[in-house]
Structure formats: C-alpha cells, structure tokens
Amino acid sequence: MTLPPHDMTTADRYAVAGNPVEHSRSPLIHAQFAQQTGQAVAYGRLLCPLDAFKAQILAFAAAGAKGCNVTVPFKFEAFELAARRTPRAELAQAANTLRFDPPSDGGWLADNTDGVGLARDITLNAGVTLAGRRVLLLGAGGASAGVLGPLIEAGPAEVVVANRTVDKAQAIVDRHATWAAQHGVRLSAHGLQDPGEAFDVFINGTAASLSGSGVPVGPQVLRPGALALDMMYGPAAQAFLDWARAHGAVARDGLGMLVEQAAESFTLWRGVRPDTAPVLAHMRALVDGPTHP
Ligand code: ATR
8 A cells, every 4th residue: 555645844753863874775765664654754864973963963853853763983872872772772882773752751762773673684584594593793893793682682503703803702792691691592702714614694794895805704604505694785795795606605785684674763663563575675676776688
C-alpha cells in the first residue's frame, strides 16, 4: 500500500548528524519507511562543525525535533550527551541514535543500532545462521566496537576479534567478556598474523579497504562457502568483495546493515517496524546502478 506523503510542516523532525553528512543515504531510507508505515516523519541532514556537535544537537532538539541518528565522528559524543543508554550502547561506548525524551520521561536516550542491524542483515536478509557458528571480526575501531555486543547476543559458538594493534582488540574483548560469558560465547583477541582459520562468517570492520592496502589476513580464515561481509558499501567495499569471491566465499557489502540499523532506529522512535525488503531492494538498485544486458 502506498500512502500519500504527510504535510511536512506538521511532521515530527529527525536528522542524521555528522561531518561530512551530505552523502548520507539515511534521509532517503527514512523517507521510504515513513511513507510505507504512514508515519508523519520529516528526516533531514544536520552538518555539525567538528567542535560544535553538542550545541547543534541541543539547538535541533530545542527547535522541537524528536531525535537523530549520529554518524562519524560524533558517535562517542552522542553517547556522552544522553541521560540514559541502552545496554548495547553501553557495550559499544558509542551511540548512533538519540531519542529526545523529555526529563519527565527520563531524559534523552542513546542507543546503538549498528550491531543489531548487522546481525539482522546476516540472519534475515542473507539467510545465514549465526547461532553456533564461528565468527571472525576484523578490526577494533569504532565500527567493530559498535557491533560486537549484538553479534555475541546472536549466540555464535566463538567470536575472534583480530586487529593490527592487538591491544585494541584485547580492550574491546575485555569490555565484552562478561556479556560473552553470559551468552556462552568464546571470545578472544588476536593479531593479524594468527587470526585462526575456517570461520563460517568473516566481518570486515577495518578501514583497510579504504586505504587500498588490501585484506590484511590470508584466505585461510574462510571455510568454503563462508559469508564474508564488509560493513562498507559502494567502491569502498569492492576490493574486499572481490577478494572474498576469489576465495570461494559468499560476499556481502554493508548496504543491508545500513537499512537494518535505520529500521531499528525508526522502530525505537516510532514504535512501528518498517518492512526493510523493498527499501533494501530500492537502495541496492541506486548503489549498483542500472544493469545493462
Ligand atoms: P572506525 O571508527 O571506522 O572503525 P578507526 O577507529 O580508525 O575507524 O579504526 C579503523 C580500524 O581499521 C582499526 O581496527 C585499524 O587497525 P589499528 O587499530 O591497528 O589502527 C584498522 N586498519 C586501518 N587501516 C588498516 C590497514 N592498512 N591494515 C590493517 N588494519 C587497518
């Protein structure tokens, strides 16, 4: 069912806040969710000066906005800004979603929907089971830290976090140790020389493909037919996807994760879960461009 667009002058306002932010696909994704669910939502972009994130967000909220998504480099500041944080935001120590609840409702809520978005994309969209599987997470920066809690919650047998700087991998593993034990998941930190082998799912959360230096581990990390997923999409993911396919893996980019994390934020704000399938198909066509015979 296609619903008519709402009168945007009365719609509840949201935005994606970041720097840079002009290339963000989030406004397009949320516009489709709003249309599909009949929610009166107007979602824009909020470019924040690097030294004035807090002031921009406070002004946006004071003008009546209901919440925002937050992208690089402000996810840590967003986490600090909120009165309340979800457990998955606490584990990540970073937030990609703020809901501007009034003090009478407990104050601003910070959430991190990246990890649940990733887990839902893997299990629901890619149709790959995480429960009982062995997972390799490459990288220990903000992207990896943002997804580890929900990955553990999906119940794999083991998660290895491998990073160039082992101490950083160890730090996020230590932070998630209790969570992993509660979920019966073996969790360990490794360097790039000994990441282990034959994983069922390999997730790239590093910026290595952006720097053009290639995939920094050998193909022994893949079991035949493994899922290899880069959290990025478009040209930034291409080298990783080519590598994965050349070594017999099922390659997947981060577009599904992008749509799923957006759906989780929308659900948190509006109490209605949008259907992601048609939105992901639309975004896929936009990103991949027209296919010619
Ligand atoms: P983000 O917040 O996007 O995760 P980040 O915090 O800068 O960005 O982290 C980038 C990740 O990519 C880190 O895990 C980094 O490894 P280090 O912790 O050792 O710096 C990893 N990375 C970046 N370039 C890399 C490369 N050429 N080879 C291997 N790992 C790389």
